[in-house]
Amino acid sequence: MQTIDDRISEIEKEIRETPYHKGTEHHIGKLKARIAKLKEEQIEKFAKGGGSGGGGYAIRKTGNATVVLVGPPSVGKSTLLNKITNAESKVGAYDFTTLNVIPGMLDFRGAKIQIFDVPGIVSGAASGKGRGKEVLSVARGADLILIMVDVKTINLVPAILKELYEAGVRLNEKKPEVTIIKQASGGIKVNATTQLKISYDTIKSLANEFRLANAEVIIREDITLDRLIDAFVGSRAYLPYLIVINKVDLGIPKNLNNFLPIGCKPVLISSEINENLEQLKERIWQSLGFIRIYLKEDDFIDYEKPVITKKEIDLKSMLEEVSIRRKETFKSAKIYGPGAKYPGQEVSLTFIPQDGTIVQFLA
């Protein structure tokens, strides 16, 4: 029987053999959409914990955020987890020491950051090599991905990025500016706020491929075929990431940037000799976009237990996330410290605080 992988390879071959131009764009779009659907089918099996390969990992997420360590075997993922969290994950000088998801909790600046140590991944992970699919489905549920290699395996970064992409993870990419509204009749209507490179026919055949006969598709960017397919698939994970290079105690290679995405600033560490681990925690914090808010009640400011929230979140949304008494009654706030024009400035709940802002809610 033909497996999903066979079907994918067949369609990929057809794409390679079809020249890309305006006249073939909708056909290529259709083929790419088919691949996207098949891959999604594969990954979803694992995300649901089903599938034939032993099923996915059912891990409970707790804390303010979840970070997943993705990398090849033996780069020191477990060693790092043991150093910066309360976990004890087995460390070994051989590949695939870790066979399961091992959670650890990093306490940093009042935030509880859950870190998952997972089995190493190799090329082909997304199509099922090793524990690849399970690992990648855990990665999809993360808030931040740490791509971890060591000084000897930096050349594997592009392959890991590719595996994550294949698994539906979009790193440092904005969600496509597309809204799809299903309708009862009227066919496929496209409403673009900007000039589009791709044709109406292509958009229509993509929609049909995703079983949409009647819908309004609103597009607010000059979208590529791949991003439009992502919008139709709908379940892509748009995540921030950091590249971590371990074992710098063995020396730092000179050609490091050849293998890294342009503009990426890797974190160079040595888990074994505790080099730069504080800087790594700082970068994790920054990448998660966390800030601390200190609550003030009467004259008491709780510096011990800040509220951990994210940049660009207003006081109203922040309140929804925390458990404070009488929060429904709050109508405004007085603010002090960073972000306040003067101590005790009165603001509405649409105010966006900064890291360190002291907030006294007023009923």
Ligand SMILES: Nc1nc2c(ncn2[C@@H]2O[C@H](COP(=O)(O)OP(=O)(O)OP(=O)(O)O)[C@@H](O)[C@H]2O)c(=O)[nH]1
């Ligand atoms: N020199 C050096 N060795 C390290 C460092 N960190 C880890 N190691 C060694 O690298 C080997 C692999 O470490 P692990 O932490 O088990 O690696 P892993 O990435 O979890 O490996 P898998 O679970 O097999 O995927 C062990 O022998 C560690 O002692 C480091 O900073 N420097």
Ligand SMILES: [Mg+2]
């Ligand atoms: Mg390990």
